[in-house]
Structure formats: structure tokens, C-alpha cells
Amino acid sequence: xxxxxxxxxxxxxxxxxxxxxxxxxxxxxxxxxxxxxxxxxxxxxxxxxxxxxxxxxxxxxxxxxxxxxxxxxxxxxxxxxxxxxxxxxxxxxxxxxxxxxxxxxxxxxxxxxxxxxxxxxxxxxxxxxxxxxxxxxxxxxxxxxxxxxxxxxxxxxxxxxxxxxxxxxxxxxxxxxxxxxxxxxxxxxxxxxxxxxxxxxxxxxxxxxxxxxxxxxxxxxxxxxxxxxxxxxxxxxxxxxxxxxxxxxxxxxxxxxxxxxxxxxxxxxxxxxxxxxxxxxxxxxxxxxxxxxxxxxxxxxxxxxxxxxxxxxxxxxxxxxxxxxxxxxxxxxxxxxxxxxxxxxxxxxxxxxxxxxxxxxxxxxxxxxxxxxxxxxxxxxxxxxxxxxxxxxxxxxxxxxxxxxxxxxxxxxxxxxxxxxxxxxxxxxxxxxxxxxxxxxxxxxxxxxxxxxxxxxxxxxxxxxxxxxxxxxxxxxxxxxxxxxxxxxxxxxxxxxxxxxxxxxxxxxxxxxxxxxxxxxxxxxxxxxxxxxxxxxxxxxxxxxxxxxxxxxx
Numbered sequence: 107x108x109x110x111x112x113x114x115x116x117x118x119x120x121x122x123x124x125x126x127x128x129x130x131x132x133x134x135x136x137x138x139x140x141x142x143x144x145x146x147x148x149x150x151x152x153x154x155x156x157x158x159x160x161x162x163x164x165x166x167x168x169x170x171x172x173x174x175x176x177x178x179x180x181x182x183x184x185x186x187x188x189x190x191x192x193x194x195x196x197x198x199x200x201x202x203x204x205x206x207x208x209x210x211x212x213x214x215x216x217x218x219x220x221x222x223x224x225x226x227x228x229x230x231x232x233x234x235x236x237x238x239x240x241x242x243x244x245x246x247x248x249x250x251x252x253x254x255x256x257x258x259x260x261x262x263x264x265x266x267x268x269x270x271x272x273x274x275x276x277x278x279x280x281x282x283x284x285x286x287x288x289x290x291x292x293x294x295x296x297x298x299x300x301x302x303x304x305x306x307x308x309x310x311x312x313x314x315x316x317x318x319x320x321x322x323x324x325x326x327x328x329x330x331x332x333x334x335x336x337x338x339x340x341x342x343x344x345x346x347x348x349x350x351x352x353x354x355x356x357x358x359x360x361x362x363x364x365x366x367x368x369x370x371x372x373x374x375x376x377x378x379x380x381x382x383x384x385x386x387x388x389x390x391x392x393x394x395x396x397x398x399x400x401x402x403x404x405x406x407x408x409x410x411x412x413x414x415x416x417x418x419x420x421x422x423x424x425x426x427x428x429x430x431x432x433x434x435x436x437x438x439x440x441x442x443x444x445x446x447x448x449x450x451x452x453x454x455x456x457x458x459x460x461x462x463x464x465x466x467x468x469x470x471x472x473x474x475x476x477x478x479x480x481x482x483x484x485x486x487x488x489x490x491x492x493x494x495x496x497x498x499x500x501x502x503x504x505x506x507x508x509x510x511x512x513x514x515x516x517x518x519x520x521x522x523x524x525x526x527x528x529x530x531x532x533x534x535x536x537x538x539x540x541x542x543x544x545x546x547x548x549x550x551x552x553x554x555x556x557x558x559x560x561x562x563x564x565x566x567x568x569x570x571x572x573x574x575x576x577x578x579x580x581x582x583x584x585x586x587x588x589x590x591x592x593x594x595x596x597x598x599x600x601x602x603x604x605x606x607x608x609x610x611x612x613x614x615x616x617x618x619x620x621x622x623x624x625x626x627x628x629x630x631x632x633x634x635x636x637x638x639x640x641x642x643x644x645x646x647x648x649x650x651x652x653x654x655x656x657x658x659x660x
Contacts, residue, residue, distance in 0.1 A: 136601070137150065154254060209299050231375045232374050242353060244369070286365045286403075329427075344439045353574070444464075452566070
């Protein structure tokens, strides 16, 4: 079949960044999910290729029908001793995750960093979160277009005792993208094949940086041009991180290889999760907590600037601007976060905030994470240990305050009593005075906007405030992963597309309900059903009763 990665489209990456490897056509690919434009989906059949694993039956593949795929090299924190995407390959216009081991597997790597496959649950998480993140964050996600199963199985990395040790082997078909890691060395990469020289990673990094620079909207001719170009990319990440943090959405591993240069996020099979509160939640082992996810990118910036300085003539001296660029990211997140926390009120904000609103935004950022000291670690050494995410991790939970304010200002009847009950239930007794002052400012903010709005606008703000501030428990990692593994066990090696799609769409709907934009139709019934399905204690009974009454009256 020849060189599929080089035909049918304009190649995104220079060929020197890539390493060829052989793949074989699957005999009976089972497409369990797809999403995208009609013309693109028509091309998915071209993505039904994989590298046979050592214990796979030959019957899974179509005779000797083989072709060449291409592995893309990248580096930075997080790639370990591999030379880039060691289980992915470029085929035509797609990147196939779980295709099998490729030449970028490093020497003596542990099994799960080297075997090259992917479980069905990993691929479905890519599909689920790529859709949710695309809908709810300003720069979205790198797209996943389809998921197929092969009729074979692979080992699970952390099997639970009540679940199978193996899962259906699957392939996630994704959009190729420029990553921050493409412009960074994989310093510890030791090739496991003699076809790659020890100098290849140096040459690959140089080629990647020069090609990435050519994507800039204007030529990079001076150091100032380069600084502004990098600052723009950092601003996109600041916008993305601030929006996600306000929505209580944690990626879990914002390494350079998981960040697109466009601002989009990718690689969602690891630790991404909604969280219950603005606390110190830790997902992957050793990663920063929820309130400090940007620390990985901050730590990677000196390395990134060094390689641009070394391989891009216009970037000479960029290493001296590293601290300035780090400050640009920190301040960008801080300033944008205040505005995003104000938006949780349910009201659309003008481009320029009034001084009282700016002051309130600063107070919200100041109290974010207040009282959260002991981190909640989702990934424990014992995978069978029950994991229940705490409802409250801070002593002034901002989401509960916005719910109380919205009910107090927009509701009727016993709204004052209900709002007071929410505050008593949520706020630590020793912080009631501070929380009361903050609550007064939030209530003033809400009332000033309601005074200038019509009844329909008030109802819209009320609905958005409640859905955005109630917990999106269906997408807690602690709840989602065990549920998905049980579903995969039940589906077997040949799941139906209808069953998989129905499950995915229900979870995507939960994400859009609690994290999505203001265009969602007002549907109190959906909010009430979501709240009723929460684990015991997550939604107070008196609030659940009010949501049900709103649904009944709609």
C-alpha cells in the first residue's frame, strides 16, 4: 500500500521529525463511535491499521496487507525515556493512538510504556473528554474522530479485583497537532532500534522548531518577534487554565506533550476529572495539585526557551527572558481567573468591568482554596480502595455562595431561609464572618445586574448559576473510571456502536449541562435529575427539593 502518511494531504510536520514503521490492515475493524464532518468520517476506513502485538492472533489482520505509518518525535517533561509518541502513528490525515509499538519506544522501558496498545476504556475517555473540553473551554481540545475495536484484548494497567484483567484492544483516531513538546528534546531517549542514531533527537528538535516558527502569523525576524509569539501561546494556555479552574475541571497532566500550540488540550486517558471544590486535588502520582496545574509548564519553560535560543536564529537571547515569560503565564491566569469566577454568577459580563466588580474578582481569587491543606489523592497505590471525593475541601466554598446568592436574589417564597441554610451547611463556623462579607459583595453584584435585566434574563442567570455551581459528579474520576470499566467488561470484545454511543452521549451531556455555555436551553428537569443521581450527601436534601419544585413548575 505504500506511504499512507505522505499521501492525500499536506503533511503537518517535516519528515525529519518522523520515524517510519510498518503496520498491517485490520481484518474486521469494529467502529464503535465516530464524530465529525461527513467528508472526514468517510475517510475513517483508511485508519483501520495497527501493529500486531506479540500475543495477538494472526486472524485479526488481513493477510500480508501492510503499509508505512510515521511516529512523531517530541520531548519535554512527561515522555520519560521514549522519543515521543511511542504508541501512535500518523496515517493519512489522522493520528492513530494505540496503533502498537513504534521505533520511538526507548530501550528497557517498562511494559506499559513500551507495548504500544490501548484499552477500549482509554480510547473512550479520549472520545468523551475531547468532546466535553471542546464545548466548555475557550481553545477546546484536539479532536478525536473515531474509536474502533479489533476483536483482540490487552492487559489493563491497574485492574480492579472485581473487574477483568484484560480489556478489548482499541484504537483512537485523532487530529494531528503541533505540541509544545515538539520543540523540546527527549533528553533520556535511548533508541531501542539501530535504525535511529543517537543524534536523531537533536536534529529532530532543530527541524521541529524551524517548522513550528514557520506557522507564526508574521515572520519571526527579531527576538522581540519571538517573545511576542511565545507570549501569545502562553496567553492561550492562561485562558484555557483559568476557564478550566473556575469550572472545576482538572486535566491532571499539563505536560508539554499534552498541550497543543493552538491552546487546545489533548491526551485525556490519564487523570482528567471534574472536581467537587477548589481544593488540593491530586490526580496522577507526582503531578501538581488542581490549583497549581500550570507549574509543569512553568517548569518546562526554561528548557523550551533554551532550545528556541539554540536552534532559531531570531530567538538568540530568549533564555534571558524566561522569567518574564513565566510571569506572563502566572499573571495571565490570575487576572483571567477572577473574571471566570465572576461568570459563575450566571451573568454575562461586559468587556470592561467596573471597579467594584474588579475588587470582587480579586476577593474571589484570594479565597479560592481557602483552608484546603491536606490534598485529596485520587490515584492510590491500592486500586481497589474505594475513592469518594469530598464534597467540601475548603472552608469558604465559593460555589455554595453563588448558589445561595442566586436563590436569594432570583427565587421566591422562602428563598432567604434556603440561602441561609446553604451557608450554614457549607461554611466552616470559624469563617462565617469572612464568608458573610464575601457573600454580601456577591449578592450586591447579582442584584445590580438583575435590576437592569428583564424577567427572562434573570431566569437565565438563575439557571446558569445553579447548573454551573452544582457538582458535575458524573465526571468525577472516582466515579467515571470504575463505571466505564464495568461497562467495557459487559460489552465484551465486540461492543455495539449503539451501546457505546449512548453511554458516551449521556456523559457528554452531563459535561455540557454543568460546564457548558449559556446557549443551553433552560431545563430544570435535567438539573434535578443530575442532582438526584449524585452520591449521598453531595446535594443537600432541601436544595434537591427546590430543584424538583422548579422542574415541576417549568
